[in-house]
Amino acid sequence: MLKNKNIKKTRSGFCTGKSFLSSPFFFLFPFSFLLFPLSxxxxxxxxxxxxxxxGDYTIIQEAIDAAAMHDTVLVWPGTYYENLHIDTKPITLASHYLSTGEKxxxxxxIIDGSTIKNSVIVADIFPTGVTGTICGFSIQNGDARYNEINFPIDYNGVGGGILLYKANMVINNCVIKENLAYAVGGGVAAWYSIVQLSGNSICNNNSYLFGGGVWAGGGDYIEFDTLQLNSIYLNHSICGNDICKHFETVCTEFRIDTFTVAKDHGYCLYNYHSTNATPVFDYTLLVNHPVIDQFDADVYVSPLGDNDNxxxxxxxPLRNIWYAMTKINPDTNNQRTVHVMPGTYSPSTNGEIYPINARSNSCLLGEDMNSCILDAEQSWFHYSTHSRSYALALKKLKFINGNSFINDYHTYSGSIHFNWSCYNIALQDIMIENCIGLDAGGAKILTLDWISLENIHxxxxxxGFSLRTLYTDQPIRYAIMARNCSFLNNSYYLDMYGSGGGYFCGDVYTQIDPLVSTTSGMLVCNNESRDFWGGLEHLSTFAVTGGINNITNVTVADNVNxxxxxxxxxxxxxxxxxVYNSIFYGNEHPSIILSVQPPxxxxxxxxxxxxxxxxGLDDIWNQQNFNILHYGVNNIEGNPLFTRTGDHPYQLQANSPCINTGTPMYEEGMEPPYIKEENGKYILxxxxxDTIHLPATDLAGNxxxxxGRIDMGAYEFADTTVNIMKRPPxxxxxxxxxxxxxxxxxTAIEFTLLKEGRCVVKIHNLNGHLIKTLLDTFTVPGNFNMRWHxxxxxxxxxxxxxxxxNxxxxxxxxxxxxxRRW
Structure with a gap:
C-alpha cells in the first residue's frame, strides 16, 4: 500500500541525478542487452x-500499478506471495541485486505465485520498440493451468513463471524454479515478444506440452547472453524439456552454462515448424556443464532405486523413469530399452514426473503389466513424445489414474498422447485404467508409418474413445494392426465431455485415405458413447475408417448411446x-452403419x-442406400449365449451357435474366404x-x-475336460x-497314421462324457476311413x-x- 501519497517521485536516474547509462547499475547490463535501452x-x-x-509500498503489484513507463520498482528482500501483472507499460522490476550486484x-x-493458479508474472501489450526488465528475483510456484485473473483465455496454460505477450523483456540474474504450465513455457513463455536472457538459472519447471524451461514463439527472437551464461536444466515437457522454440523465432546459437545433457537431438532442446510441430535442426547447442551424463546402453529403473546409481x-537401478529416459544418449541406429522393474511409479511413491517425454528409438519395457504400474495420480497424462519421433515401444506396463481434463477448450489424452505424427509405434501387453482425456480417454496415437497393437486392454x-489410432500426413506404410485387444466399460466424462466409446481406427477424411487396418481378436463391450460432434464415428463405440479394413473375430456387445x-x-x-467371424449383439439398433458424407x-x-x-439385415443401416453391402448366407442371427461369468464373461457357452461356425478351413477348390495353416500359423x-494373420490364441489364452474350425467372436470355445491339440503331432x-x-x-472321418500301434477313436460331448467309441484296435501305418451315424x-x-x-x-x-449335428 502507498504509505505517503505526497511522496515525490525522483525523475533523474535512480535518485542520483545521473542518467541511466552513468548510473552505478549499468555494469550489470552487458552490451548485448542494450538493443532496447530504457528510453x-x-x-x-x-x-x-x-x-x-x-518503503513506498508493501505490495509489489500496487507499486507496478502506480509506476509510469520506464520507472523502476525496487523490491527489498522477503517472500512476496503475489501474481503480478505488468500491463502495457515497460518498467524495470528489480531486487537489490540491481543496485549492489550481490547474489x-x-x-x-522471492516472488511466490502459489496463492492462486496463474503465472507468477504476466507482462503484455508493450509499445513497439520498448523493453522492460526483470532482474534479481527468485520466481517460483506459478501454476498456469487455470486463469484466475481476468486474462484472455489464450493465456490459459502459458508461462508458469513468466508470461510475455507482445512485451519485449530483458530477464537477468533470476532463479526461475518449480513453476508449472499445462501448455507452454513452464519457466518462461515469450509469445510475440523479444526476450533477452542473461545469467539466469531456470530449473525444475514443468510444461505439459512445449518448453519445460523456456518457450518462445511468434516470429520474433530470443537471445542467450554469451558473457553471463544462463543455466537451464532438469525441466520437464514432452516437446523440449528445457527449451522449445518455434523455428520462426530467431536464435541460431544456444550457449548454455549448465544444461541437462551435453548431446541432444530434439529432446531437451526442441526447435519446431508450425506444420505438425516438425523438428528443425538449424541451430548450434554449446554446453559447458551437463547435469546428467549420458551413455549408449540400456538402463534399469525401480521405485526403490536411486538416480545416483x-x-x-x-x-x-535408477529411481525415475523420466531420469532414465534422459540418460540414454541419442542414437538413430540402436533402440535402447528402459527396463521398468516391478513397483508403482507415481508422484507420491518415487517422485515420478508426468508426462514422461519418450526418446526416439526407445522401448519402455516392464516385467509384467500387472506389477509394473505407472500411476499419474490424476496429475496429467502419462507418456508422450515430440513430432516425427520414431521406433517407440511400450510393453508390459499398466497405466492408471491419468487425467488431462482442464476444461472443454483443451483436448488431450488420458494416458498415452502421441498426438504428433510419428513413425513405427508398437504397444504390447498394455493396460490402461481409470484415465480421463477428452481427445482419448486412454491413448491417442498418430502415425506416418505403422502402428502395432497387441494385447491392449x-x-x-x-x-473420448478409449483408444484412437490414426494416420496423418503423407503416410509411408499406412498400416494399423490390432490383435487380441479389449475395450470395456469406457464412457464420456461428467455426462457432457467427449464422445465416449471403445476403439477408433483411421481418419474421418476418407476421400483419399489409403490406410490399411487389420483387427483380429477384439472385445468391445459395455461402453457408452454420445454424439458430441455430429458424425457417426462418434455415435459408434467401434469405428474403423481406413481405406481397407480387415476385421475378424470381434465381439461388439452391450454398448449403449x-x-x-x-x-x-x-x-x-x-x-x-x-468382417468375418464376429458377433454384434446387445447394442443400440441398428448396430452397424454404412455412413456417407457429402459429396x-x-x-x-x-x-x-x-x-x-x-x-440380421435389420441391424444394418445403409445410409441413402449409397454403399454396397455383401451379406453372406453363412451369417446367423439371435443370441450368441455368452457365459456372463468369471474373468471372461463374453466367452461362449457349450451350446452357443457361434461354436465351430466361423470361416472354414481350406479345402481344394474352395472359394474365399477360408483359412489356411501355413508354416505353423493360421491365415485367413x-x-x-488379402490375408489376415490370426493370433495363435484368443483373449483367454485358448x-x-x-x-479344426474357428468360432465366431473374440473367444474360442475350449472344454477343459478335453485335451485340445493345437497342431497334428x-x-x-x-x-x-x-x-x-x-x-x-x-459324417465321414478320414485320417492318416504314420506308425503302427494301438489307435482309438472316441467321440465326446462338450461336457466330456463319452458318447461313442468308433475304433479301438492295433493298426499299421496308412489311411483310415470310417463313418459315424x-x-x-x-x-x-x-x-x-x-x-x-478324438x-x-x-x-x-x-x-x-x-x-456339429443339426
Missing part, C-alpha cells in the same frame, strides 16, 4: 517495496471393409461373412485374397482354432477330415449340438475335431 531515463522514478512498511539478494527476494544393472476410462442413437460399428463411403462420389463396400448379427484369406499325417460338417444323419454306443440317436472327435494313438491324444 527517457531522465524522467524515470524509483518506487520502493518493503514488507516492513518503510544473495536473488535468493532472498549407474542404472546399468538390475541391482543398481482399456477399462473404465472417460472422455446416451441418447439411444444407433450404431455400435461404423464404416464410410470410399472404403472396403470386410457422394465413390460408394464403399462392406462384406460380412460367418458372423452373428443379432437382428479374404474375398480378394488356441485360436481349437477343434508326429503320429498323424496331416489333419483329421470330417465331411460333411455340420451334418444331419452321418450320429448314434451313441447303444445305438441311440444323439441330440443336435456340438461334439468332439484320435488317440498309443495313449496320446494326437488330434481333435469339433463337429
Amino acid at each position: 527517457s531515463p531522465l524522467s524515470s522514478a524509483i518506487l520502493t517495496v518493503k514488507q516492513d512498511g518503510t 544473495q539478494y536473488i535468493y532472498q527476494t 549407474s542404472g546399468l544393472k538390475p541391482d543398481e 482399456t477399462f473404465n476410462n472417460f472422455g 446416451k441418447d439411444d442413437l444407433p450404431g455400435a460399428y461404423s464404416t464410410w463411403e470410399n472404403m472396403t471393409s470386410r 457422394l462420389e465413390n460408394p464403399g463396400e462392406l462384406y460380412i461373412d460367418y458372423s452373428l448379427i443379432e437382428q 484369406y479374404t474375398h480378394e485374397l 488356441p485360436r482354432i481349437a477343434y 508326429k503320429y498323424l499325417g496331416g489333419k483329421i477330415k470330417v465331411m460333411p460338417n455340420p451334418f444331419r444323419h452321418s 450320429a448314434d451313441d454306443d447303444y445305438g441311440n440317436k444323439i441330440p443336435s449340438g456340438h461334439y468332439i472327435i 484320435v488317440i494313438f498309443e495313449g496320446e491324444n494326437v488330434g481333435s475335431v469339433k463337429v
